[in-house]
Amino acid sequence: MAGGVAAAVLFASVALSAPAEAHISQCSSNRACAWFDVDYSGTFGQWSGPTSYLSGWNDLISSSSNRRTHAVGWFTDSGYSGNPWVQYPNESGSYIWPHFAADSFSSLWFYA
Numbered sequence: 001m002a003g004g005v006a007a008a009v010l011f012a013s014v015a016l017s018a019p020a021e022a023h024i025s026q027c028s029s030n031r032a033c034a035w036f037d038v039d040y041s042g043t044f045g046q047w048s049g050p051t052s053y054l055s056g057w058n059d060l061i062s063s064s065s066n067r068r069t070h071a072v073g074w075f076t077d078s079g080y081s082g083n084p085w086v087q088y089p090n091e092s093g094s095y096i097w098p099h100f101a102a103d104s105f106s107s108l109w110f111y112a
């Protein structure tokens, strides 16, 4: 009986972790995506082309994902300047201070 309880608890903890993982699936193919919070949570947005100023998103992004077939570059300043953070196809990540990418992206480039 004790083994059955332990198995039930383990199953419950796995089920609880699923929703956080599911958020990354918000990102559609051929898009670059971002979230206000780490671990692909909070306000979600996605882009299908280069964006010289991430209006409404400037210095607010804490995680991002690239579901294109080519790289994207997130830049810490507008107009594709400042420090670049390149993500190759199907790469994702969360950024926490003092990582330079934390709450710093201002523009987004789509590499060919």
Ligand SMILES: [Ca+2]
Residues within 6 Å of the ligand: 058, 059, 075, 076, 077, 078, 103, 104, 105, 106
């Ligand atoms: Ca910035």
